[in-house]
Amino acid sequence: MLSRIFIDRPIFAWVIAIIIMLGGVGAILGLPIAQYPDxxxxxxxxRATFPGANAQTIQNSVTQVVEQSLTGIDGLLYFSSSSSSRGSVTITVTFAKGTDPDIAQVQVQNQVQQSISRLPQQVQQQGLVVRKSNPDNLLIVGVYDETDKMTNQDVSDYLVSNLQDPLGRIPGIGDSNVFGAQYAMRIWLNPNKLAAVQLIPSDVTGAIQAQNTEVAAGELGGQPQPDTQMLNATVTAQSRLQTPEQFANIILKTQSDGATVKLKDVARIELGAENYNARSRVNRHPGAGIAVLLAPGADALKTAELVKAYITQQAKSFPPGLKFAYANDTTDFIKLSIEEVVKTLIEAIILVVIVMFVFLQSWRATLIPAIAVPVVLLGTLGVFYLAGFSINTLTLFGMVLAIGLLVDDAIVVVENVERLMEEDPELSPRDATVKSMDEITVALIAIALVLSAVFLPMAFFGGSTGVIYRQFSVTMVAAMMLSVLVALVLSPALTTTLLKQKKTDENGEPEQSWGERKFPKTSRLFRRAGDKFNTTFDRGVEKYTGAVKAVVARKWLFLLIYAGIVALLAVLFLRLPTGFLPTEDQGAGIVQFQLPAGATQGRTFALQKQIENYYFENEGKNVRTMFTVSGGGGGGASGQNTGQGFVSFAPWDDRKGKENNADAITGRASAAFQGFRDAQVYSLVPPAVRG
Incomplete structure (x- = not known):
């Protein structure tokens, strides 16, 4: 018998339990935390860029060429592409669940390399960017000038130059997109002046490329050299041009009479934004945003903490007037969800211990199944680590449900030992434990197998649904298996050590325990409460027995009632609305707006300001931060007539009542936006599963 080994060697049982708990503690430190499974x-x-090309041109010359190379990739499900009139293309390649993202990126990179030689020269110069990331934002950091002295182009250039690359190097970051563009040298050609000197734009482009370049000028006194050479020096030539004045003096053409035509003669040169596609605002101030995307499998909370720490550190060196705010922070809701489930888990543990004490009415007997709880829970976390799971609401929910089941096995062991000692007072705790385990070992294993058979099939579901059910199923099965292991290994050793043989005094009365001698009043109080509970419980058992007899006597009537309940259940099951996961108040909202085709950015910007004014004037107490952008940018909607916004609501504690939850706020906003002329504005809440 397995349990006999640990009954005789209780220290060995404790060592096994401690090893299981240490494994769970180590797993906690290494497990990622998320709201839901991935x-x-x-x-x-x-991503590719073709400056100056329209959507049809980039579709024919870039998108189709790259798509044709995406064949023969392992695990490829499908790919989709978006070619914009701004000269950019984004191709999203989606793989089957379970595919290694690193291997997928390498395979896509290798396939794309085959098509580079067939792409236009301008695209090759810009390069192709291949990255793996989740398709949803972890954070959106909004930076704005509260003095309104800077433009959104100034702020976006600051983000690109100072924040984007360092943020991309933070562990856990998959990608980052700036809503805006950095500075560039803008050259505005005058066609009349070009025609006057018989030049075309390609002549200007060629001259700029030839004269704005890095030149390796060599060195003086390099080897081989004569012995009389006394100096060795590296020759430094003029590097790339930096200022508008330097660009203005680029020579485009030399006339036959020796006169030169310079760039400033045919163009206006200034330092401006690389593009003016987006106009963004944060809290009704000029600003820009940077969207941070999580790498696949990364810890959302840990990555967000690193990003926030870096932003806080860099904010100390921001130019005067610049402030930052988080327009979309998904980790707030993750923290709240995990905290609530952990609170429920702790409450469940406390309630289970109280219930066990009420029924067992012995602190020694209660302690045995109570010790099993942390051992099994920590062991289950170790299984999470081995299975590649995360700490999320579903796995914690499975642990909450498992608490009531995992103590059953230990309770069965304790109850049976106490029964044997009650029937035979001469029996020692050790002998009673040995006899008890002989009787119930098979039953304990059978119970675990039956319960596992209920949950185990869910672990083999496929698709995204299978990912959710699999983690819940494995949590329950792991807890059940560990519960049986503890009941066979640790619980017998504890019963042998903790339970005491009942002794009687000279008058045949049970001897008082240490607690009864030291705290007589408290002991009497607990004893009276226990007697009262037992009396009430016995009366309840008698009433239940009578009710069962009545049901058996009228079995056909109650079978008919049961059939009616089953039929009602089937009707309700078919009529209730279905959904993947319930929508919750995540403390954020999304706004998407669009004007008719052909509308300019100026009209879209006016609509953008109207939307901002509504939120801050009508929902000011519920809005913490709002970031809006018209004209696209950041990987979002593209076109002068489109825009989007991200709203971060006030903390949940500051938004009491149903009228202030996310659904109510977005519902009121949608109703108000219906009155906007020629505009389609949608106010939405984020989906339950991000990405």
């Missing part, structure tokens, strides 16, 4: 399939994005 349901979204891995994605790899390919």
């Amino acid at each position: 349901v979204a399939p891995p994605q790899v994005t390919v």
Whole structure:
């Protein structure tokens, strides 16, 4: 018998339990934390830029060429592409769930390399960017000038130059997108002046490329050299041009009479934004935003903490007037969800211990199943680590449900030992434990197998649904198996050590325990409460027995009632609305707006300001931060007539009542936006599963 080994060697049982607990503690430190399991399939994005090309041109010359190379990739499900009139293309390659994102990125990179030689020269010069990331934002950091002295182009250039690359190097970051563009040298050609000197734009482009370049000028006194050479020096030539004045003096043409035509003669040169596609605002001030995307499998909370720490550190060196705010922070809701489930878990543990004490009415007997709880829970966390799971609401929910089941096995052991000692007072705790385990070992294993058979099939579901059910199923099965292991290994050793044989005094009365001698009043109080509970419980058992007899006597009537309940259940099951996961108040909202085709950015910007004014004037107490952008940018909607916004609501404690939850706020906003002329404005809440 397995349990006999640990009954005789209780220290060995404790060592095994401690090893299981240490494994669980180590797993806690290494497990990522998320709201839900990683349901979204891995994605790899390919980005290219063709300056000056329209959507049809980039579709024919770039998008189709790259798409034709995406064949023969392992695990590829499908790919989608978006070619914009701004000269950019994004191809999203989606892989089957379970595909290694790193391998997928390498395979896409290798396939794309084959098509580079067939792309236009301008695209090759810009390069193709291949990255793996989740298709949803972890954070959106909004930076704005509260003095309104800077433009959104100034702020976006600061983000690109100072924050984007360092943020991309933080562990856990998959990608980052800036809503805006950095500075560039803008050269505005005058066609009349070009025609006057018989030049075309390609002549200007060629002259700029030839004269704005890095030149390796060599060195003086390099080897081989004569012995009389006394100096060795590296020759430094003029590097790339930096200022508008330097660009203005680029020579475009030399006339036959020796006169030169310079760039400033045919163009206006200034330092401006690389593009003016986006106009963004933060809290009704000029600003820009940077969207941070999580790498597949990364810890959302840990990554967000690193990003926030870096932003806080860099904010100390911001130019005067610049402030930052988080327009979209998904980790706030993750923290709240995990905290609530952990609170429920702790409450469940406390309630289980109280119930055990009420029924067992012995602190020694209660302690045995109570010790099993942390051992099994920590062991289950170790199984999470081995299975590659995360600490999320579903796995914690499975642990909450498992608490009531995992103590059953230990209670069965304690109850049976106490029964044997009650029937035979001469029996020692050790002998009673040995006899008890002989009787119930098979039953304990059978119970675990039956319960596991209920949950185990869910572990083999496929697709995104299978990912959710699999983690819940494995949590329950792991807890059940560990519960039986503890009941066979640790609980017998504890019963042998903790339970005491009942002794009687000279009058045949049970001897008082240490607690009864030291705290007589408290002991009497507990004894009276226990007697009262037992009396009430016995009366309840008698009433239940009578009710069962009545049901058996009228079995056909109650079978008919049961059939009616089953039929009602089937009707309700078919009529209730269905959904993947319930929508919750995540403390954020999304706004998407669009004007008719052909509308200019100026009209879209006016609509953008109207939307901002509504939120801050009508929902000011519920809005903490709002970031809006018209004209696209950041990987979002593209076109002068489109825009989007991200609203961070006030903390949940400051938004009491149903009228202030996310659904109510977005519902009121949608109703108000219906009155906007020629505009389609949608106010939405984020989906339950991000990505």
